[in-house]
Structures are given as structure tokens and as C-alpha cells.
Amino acid sequence: MPVDRLLPSEEAQDLIALTRQLADREMAPIVDTHERKETYPEGLFGVLGEAGLLGLPYAEDLGGGGQPYEVYLQVLEELAARWASVAVATSVHTLAAFPLITFGSDAQRERWAEDVLSGALVGGYSLSEPQAGSDASAIACKAEPTPEGYRVTGSKAWITHGGKADFYALFARTAPGGHGVSCFFAPGAADGLSFGLPEEKMGLHAVPTTAAYWDGALLDADRLIGTEGQGLEIAFSALDSGRLGIAACATGLAQAALDAAVAYANERTTFGRRIIDHQGLGFLLADMAAAVGSARATYLDAARRRDAGRDYSRHASIAKLTATDAAMKVTTDAVQVFGGYGYTRDYPVERYMREAKIMQIFEGTNQIQRLVISRGLATH
Structure with a gap:
């Protein structure tokens, strides 16, 4: 079911609606085929670029969408709930654009920014x-x-x-x-x-x-x-934003796993009752919902700090750590809800579980996130 989002503007609400429609139309019908056959979705990133989804957090005068980070991340989450590979690649594209847009010269931005932010260059x-x-x-x-x-x-x-x-x-x-x-x-x-x-x-x-x-x-x-x-200053500055992108992707993946588990638990019966009505399963689903909601709140807090011009490096690491650990737990629990069927490719939860693991590793392993967080707590 669609996430009930608190968005800062009517424009943002329209953008989320557009993203959901595009993802449901262009991504959801083909994700299983491409993931199973390990084939690249030729032309899909062009579709995302034409919809304006590949330059959302960058300034409109450079060809971007001029959206606050809290809105961009929620768009990314919607994409990830349909197709994690594509959402991660979209996050990486935004990360790759960051050095040019933030540290590039006026001449460099004049030459390349519009093509990058429109998705003409991925x-x-x-x-x-x-x-x-x-x-x-x-x-x-x-x-x-x-x-x-x-x-x-x-x-x-x-x-x-x-x-x-x-x-x-x-x-x-x-x-x-x-x-x-x-x-x-x-x-x-x-x-x-x-x-x-x-x-x-x-x-x-x-x-x-x-x-x-x-x-x-x-x-x-x-x-x-x-x-x-x-270079390292640029890289680490970019990674703070990139970690928020992965946090949003992980949250979208966890939301997809939760939605699949809830739908199955409402349909499957045992001992004459829906399995969601058994307290053991009902409480497990409740914990999954709490983990997804906590992950979303954590990445939005960090994004709002970024949008306000406040330091957010430690909060980005907290968001990445929290959201990706939550995704691993929620997707694992989703497989458990499905029982033996969850271990087969008849249902997407086994794929969700496999996809969640890498999110604890890239853009800085979660052990590195703990190091960043602990250093931020140390007094000098």
C-alpha cells in the first residue's frame, strides 16, 4: 500500500505521485525478468531522466529539479520499493554528479551540468x-x-x-x-x-x-x-549525501518486503485463521513496521539538517547504519513470514533479502559508519 507521506509542498506531493505512476508502469512489470536474467534495462534511465528524476536535488538554473533533499530521498525510496538495482544506480548517479555541481568551475558546469542532471549523461x-x-x-x-x-x-x-x-x-x-x-x-x-x-x-x-x-x-x-x-575532501563530502541515498533505498526495499509480508499474512490461513491474526506473526509484522518507520524518520531527520545548512555528517552515518540494518532484518523476517515459500523464487522476498545485504556494505560499511559516529561523539 502507498506510504502516507508528510511532504513540504503540493509540488512535492505531485512529484511523488508521478514517481509512483512511472515506477508502477515502467519498472514493476519488468523487474523480475531483468533480475533473473541479469540483463540491463536499456532505455530505462532515459525514461527517468525525461521525467526529471535524475537531477532532483540540484539547482534549477543548472538543469536540476531544485528539490530539497528530503523530497529527493522520498522519490528514491519509491523507486527502491519497485526495483532496488535501479534506485541504487539513481543514487549513484546523483553521487557522481555531486563533485561537478558542488566543486566544479563555472565553465565545467556550463559544459556538462545540464546533460548530467537531465540524464543525457548517466x-x-x-x-x-x-x-x-x-x-x-x-x-x-x-x-x-x-x-x-x-x-x-x-x-x-x-x-x-x-x-x-x-x-x-x-x-x-x-x-x-x-x-x-x-x-x-x-x-x-x-x-x-x-x-x-x-x-x-x-x-x-x-x-x-x-x-x-x-x-x-x-x-x-x-x-x-x-x-x-x-580529491578526498570532495569524495568524503559527496559520500555524506550518498549515504543518505542508500538509507532511502534501504528503506524502500524494507517497505516492499513489509508490504509483501502483510499481504501474504492477510491471505494465508492456518488453523482456521489468517496468519496475521496469530499473535506471534502479528507481533513480528508490527516490529517490521516499526523498523521501517524508524529508518524513514532517521534519514528524513538527516536530510532536513542538510536542507537547513546544518552539519549532518554524523546523522548521515546514523541514517545509513539504521536503515540498512533495518532492511536486512525486515527482509529476513519477510522470508520467515512466507515460510518455505519465502525461500523460493516464486515470491520476491528472497530477492529482497539478497539485495538488502549489500546495503550494509557499500557507501562505507556499517562498521565504518560506527567509527564515524563514535568519532563524532568524542570530545576534543
Whole structure:
């Protein structure tokens, strides 16, 4: 059943209604086929872009939707409730746009912003490496200065939309040391850039996750975002927003699992009664509903702090931790409600459970979120 949302404006209400209609029409009918066959939904991101859903939290004068983050995240949640892979890729696109929009020069925004925010160019985020996941300061991929720009050599890992994206927010080392990482608006196709086969993942099968190999690829000097050595500042600033995106995706996934479990519990009977009328199952569903509601409230609190211009880094980590742990618990419990049927592919809850696991890992593992939160609590 549709979530009863408290939205800040009539425009936001119309946007949520549009999102629900689009998701029900364009996404829900094809999700099972693409996830089972592990095929990419060609053209779908163009549909999302035409609907204005790929640039929502960015300024209208740059081609964005001009929406507060609390509205954008609720749109993302609605997408995730139908198709987690697509919602995560949408969140990653928004994350990949952040360096250009926030740290790019006027000339760079003039050149690329409109295409990025309209979805004409779909983005990926290229920070992680095989040996540099949670520890971004260990990045080894190099961008060596040349008379024309930079020569990039090295490998990147775990890129959502890898090989499909039109551009990547690429982080590479331009000088030794922890402050020697820089950010680039890198093209998705370049001589010397290749991609590995898609990872054989537990879930999120419809959108590829790959490694990227940079073999001396040349980037023009105007592809540098910000200044040399500013890369980690840009990356961590972007990740605060990206963690809120994953929190919203996790909440949407948990809501889908809750809805499926409630519908099944209202239809299935045992011992002459609907299983929802048995206190053991009724209380389990109540706990699932409480977890989903708590996750939503937590990410909205962080988003409203962001919209108000207040510090929200710790709150973003709390939201990501809370929402993704809730999604793992709620999807697991949804399988339990279905009993043996929940362990089969006849129902979507087994997929929800598989999809929830990765959300505790990417955009900073939940162990890293606890580290961020605890450091925020420490007195200096």
C-alpha cells in the first residue's frame, strides 16, 4: 500500500505521485525478468531522466529539479520499493554528479551540468580500489600530469554502472601522500580505459558492477574538478549525501518486503485463521513496521539538517547504519513470514533479502559508519 507521506509542498506531493505512476508502469512489470536474467534495462534511465528524476536535488538554473533533499530521498525510496538495482544506480548517479555541481568551475558546469542532471549523461562513482575500499587514503591509481592534462594508470573496483555509464567521478593520485588524491570528471569511453566482466553478485543483478582498468588513458586538463589534492575532501563530502541515498533505498526495499509480508499474512490461513491474526506473526509484522518507520524518520531527520545548512555528517552515518540494518532484518523476517515459500523464487522476498545485504556494505560499511559516529561523539 502507498506510504502516507508528510511532504513540504503540493509540488512535492505531485512529484511523488508521478514517481509512483512511472515506477508502477515502467519498472514493476519488468523487474523480475531483468533480475533473473541479469540483463540491463536499456532505455530505462532515459525514461527517468525525461521525467526529471535524475537531477532532483540540484539547482534549477543548472538543469536540476531544485528539490530539497528530503523530497529527493522520498522519490528514491519509491523507486527502491519497485526495483532496488535501479534506485541504487539513481543514487549513484546523483553521487557522481555531486563533485561537478558542488566543486566544479563555472565553465565545467556550463559544459556538462545540464546533460548530467537531465540524464543525457548517466554517471558512475569510481573511488574504491581492490586494496582501497574503506580506506580511501590508500588509493594507488595515478593521474600523472602531462603537458595536455593527465595520464591515468591503475585499476578501480566496485563501480556501479561500470561499462555502462557515460562519465565517472574518478579519484586518482596526483602526488604522494594522503592529500595527493584528485577528482576528475572522466569520460565513460576513452582510449586506454577498459572494464572487467560484471561481478557475479548476490543481488542487484540488473545493473552491472565492474572493475575498471586505466592503461595510460589521457584526460584533458579541464577534466580536473577542484584543485589537485582536493580529491578526498570532495569524495568524503559527496559520500555524506550518498549515504543518505542508500538509507532511502534501504528503506524502500524494507517497505516492499513489509508490504509483501502483510499481504501474504492477510491471505494465508492456518488453523482456521489468517496468519496475521496469530499473535506471534502479528507481533513480528508490527516490529517490521516499526523498523521501517524508524529508518524513514532517521534519514528524513538527516536530510532536513542538510536542507537547513546544518552539519549532518554524523546523522548521515546514523541514517545509513539504521536503515540498512533495518532492511536486512525486515527482509529476513519477510522470508520467515512466507515460510518455505519465502525461500523460493516464486515470491520476491528472497530477492529482497539478497539485495538488502549489500546495503550494509557499500557507501562505507556499517562498521565504518560506527567509527564515524563514535568519532563524532568524542570530545576534543
